[in-house]
Amino acid sequence: xxKKDEKRITALIVDDxxxxxxxxxxxxxxxxxxxxxxxxGNGFEAVKAVAExxxxxxxxxxxxxxxxxxxxxxxxxxxxxxxxxxxxxxxxMRAFEVHAVDYLLKPIGRDRFEAALERAxxxxxxxxxxxxxxxxxxxxxxxxxxxxxxxxxxxxxLIPAAKLDYAEAQDDxxxxxxxxxxxxxxxxxxxxxxxxxxERFVRVHRSYIVNFERVVRIEPYGKDSxxxxxxxxxxxxxxxxxxxxxxxLLDQRT
Amino acid sequence: MHPLLTPINRxxxxxxxWVPLAGILTYLIAVPGKLGWLDAAVLIIPLCLVYQxxxxxxxxxxxxxxxxxxTGQRLWLTHVIAAAILSLLxxxxxxxxxxxxxxxxxxxxxxxRLASQLSVLFGAGFLLYLLSVASHYVILAIEDSSKAEARLxxxxxxxxxxxxxxxxxxxxxxxxxxxxxxxxxxTSVDPAKAREMCILLAEFLRMTLGLGEKASVPLSEELSLLxxxxxxxxxxxxxxxxxxxDIPEETKSVQLPPLLLQPLVENAVAHGIANLPDGGRVRLSxxxxxxxxxxxxxxxxxxxxxxxxxxxxxxxxxxxRLEARYGKEASMRVSAENGNFRVELxxxxxxxxxxx
Numbered sequence: 001x002x003k004k005d006e007k008r009i010t011a012l013i014v015d016d017x018x019x020x021x022x023x024x025x026x027x028x029x030x031x032x033x034x035x036x037x038x039x040x041g042n043g044f045e046a047v048k049a050v051a052e053x054x055x056x057x058x059x060x061x062x063x064x065x066x067x068x069x070x071x072x073x074x075x076x077x078x079x080x081x082x083x084x085x086x087x088x089x090x091x092x093m094r095a096f097e098v099h100a101v102d103y104l105l106k107p108i109g110r111d112r113f114e115a116a117l118e119r120a121x122x123x124x125x126x127x128x129x130x131x132x133x134x135x136x137x138x139x140x141x142x143x144x145x146x147x148x149x150x151x152x153x154x155x156x157x158l159i160p161a162a163k164l165d166y167a168e169a170q171d172d173x174x175x176x177x178x179x180x181x182x183x184x185x186x187x188x189x190x191x192x193x194x195x196x197x198x199e200r201f202v203r204v205h206r207s208y209i210v211n212f213e214r215v216v217r218i219e220p221y222g223k224d225s226x227x228x229x230x231x232x233x234x235x236x237x238x239x240x241x242x243x244x245x246x247x248x249l250l251d252q253r254t
Numbered sequence: 255m256h257p258l259l260t261p262i263n264r265x266x267x268x269x270x271x272w273v274p275l276a277g278i279l280t281y282l283i284a285v286p287g288k289l290g291w292l293d294a295a296v297l298i299i300p301l302c303l304v305y306q307x308x309x310x311x312x313x314x315x316x317x318x319x320x321x322x323x324x325t326g327q328r329l330w331l332t333h334v335i336a337a338a339i340l341s342l343l344x345x346x347x348x349x350x351x352x353x354x355x356x357x358x359x360x361x362x363x364x365x366x367r368l369a370s371q372l373s374v375l376f377g378a379g380f381l382l383y384l385l386s387v388a389s390h391y392v393i394l395a396i397e398d399s400s401k402a403e404a405r406l407x408x409x410x411x412x413x414x415x416x417x418x419x420x421x422x423x424x425x426x427x428x429x430x431x432x433x434x435x436x437x438x439x440x441t442s443v444d445p446a447k448a449r450e451m452c453i454l455l456a457e458f459l460r461m462t463l464g465l466g467e468k469a470s471v472p473l474s475e476e477l478s479l480l481x482x483x484x485x486x487x488x489x490x491x492x493x494x495x496x497x498x499x500d501i502p503e504e505t506k507s508v509q510l511p512p513l514l515l516q517p518l519v520e521n522a523v524a525h526g527i528a529n530l531p532d533g534g535r536v537r538l539s540x541x542x543x544x545x546x547x548x549x550x551x552x553x554x555x556x557x558x559x560x561x562x563x564x565x566x567x568x569x570x571x572x573x574x575r576l577e578a579r580y581g582k583e584a585s586m587r588v589s590a591e592n593g594n595f596r597v598e599l600x601x602x603x604x605x606x607x608x609x610x
Contacts, residue, residue, distance in 0.1 A: 023435065066529070088431045
């Protein structure tokens with residue numbers, strides 16, 4: 001068989017519906033070079049399975065409970081090529097097109113599957129587009145992030161946006177402060193700011209975004225700068241432009 | 255047609271309004287001059303009878319020169335000239351009448367005695383005509399605004415109709431594509447099941463289209479649509495979707511707007527069950543009491559996920575449709591507690607409507 005010299009490809013199938021996984025498994029069966037190393041029924045299992053099996057390729061459903069396909073991509077990083085699978089989501093489809101990600105529409109046809117597989121094979125080793133950008137492009141206009149997903153090893157934590165006190169930039173990461181704990185996440189503070197509802201979250205400083213609800217008072221601090229005191233006593237630096245932003249938001253609310 | 259002439263009682267009111275005017279005119283002509291009360295009355299009463307018709311003619315010139323579309327200058331010019339000419343003709347008529355009356359013994363010299371009062375008469379005629387013009391403009395404005403209001407009401411009714419139609423014809427594309435995907439999966443592993451699912455889907459679509467045409471359907475019909483829907487979703491979600499139903503037999507003949515419950519059940523699955531990795535339960539229940547029926551759709555949901563937010567639009571549509579049909583007689587209560595999302599509809603139980 002000529003396929004013998006072809007490299008083996010380990011693949012992961014992630015979909016919350018049994019029948020949807022079944023279709024994908026069946027489609028991969030005609031490709032002996034593809035070995036399905038695991039099937040996952042939800043995003044948490046997927047994150048674990050990726051860490052465990054380090055697959056070459058992932059078939060990833062977009063609409064899943066708790067953790068969506070975008071969340072999973074965000075948590076596993078962009079090293080593994082992903083073929084997204086979706087039934088119907090006009091925004092997600094457009095995001096895929098814009099970011100040149102392979103995607104399959106349900107019901108999945110054989111031809112389309114083969115084409116996506118070819119494309120993915122030719123790109124093995126290439127990096128995927130960063131998840132936050134992809135997810136942001138797939139969000140309907142005027143809809144902001146309602147929660148964040150963070151991972152510590154294989155443990156996944158969901159933080160609702162309302163429970164975020166503030167975010168602090170730390171090099172390539174942001175630290176999300178919520179209920180007294182800090183969660184590190186690989187994202188720039190600017191891209192985080194873009195996903196947040198500007199009526200609830202304010203960039204008060206080059207390195208800080210604060211939840212407006214948490215601010216109890218503002219104190220002067222040296223020349224030109226101020227401190228925001230949060231409900232739990234945390235003190236955050238506020239720059240001059242940050243103060244102006246806080247004030248406009250305050251004026252809007254009163 | 256002239257608005258003051260059509261209903262006869264309105265014309266009567268108009269004539270009645272002329273009685274004090276005629277009185278004032280009589281007074282104006284009699285008191286300062288040499289005319290006696292009788293002389294003045296004999297002249298003014300027929301003159302007013304004629305002039306009230308003349309004033310009605312202002313309607314046509316008002317319609318010809320609508321206040322919004324004509325320049326102020328033109329308006330004034332038209333109506334002032336008309337008032338002057340008509341009033342002049344009226345004065346001539348008064349002289350003619352006075353001359354005629356003066357031939358009678360009782361009113362000898364009436365025409366001479368009137369001569370000094372002709373300017374008063376002219377002034378009165380002039381002002382009365384302008385007053386009539388003003389009143390007609392007011393009438394026109396009132397007519398316009400009531401017409402505009404009627405049109406507005408009509409268009410909003412049409413819009414709501416169209417919206418309802420669109421709503422009824424709506425089949426969630428997500429549901430459709432996912433169902434097709436399930437069928438495609440079943441064809442190889444369980445062809446019989448695949449065929450069954452095709453039939454369920456076809457029946458569901460046919461019923462959706464058919465029910466949308468009707469104004470109301472018995473609850474039993476809506477339920478059989480829901481059963482199809484849930485059976486299809488059950489294939490997709492498997493053990494993750496649990497169903498319960500507690501609807502007493504006697505409530506099943508109650509009439510309700512078609513596809514009223516369907517979007518609620520769809521929400522329950524799409525925003526409740528689909529967000530739970532281990533699934534949950536959808537429960538339909540109903541009861542009737544005091545000629546009212548209440549139906550509840552409940553589902554388990556994940557309190558941590560976006561709080562049934564996208565379903566907001568669907569809920570609003572259901573609320574609007576209930577209100578459009580029953581007005582204040584209907585109520586809708588939505589609650590989300592302890593991971594249980596519940597929508598309860600309550601409306602008058604209408605069984606008679608079957609005959610319509």
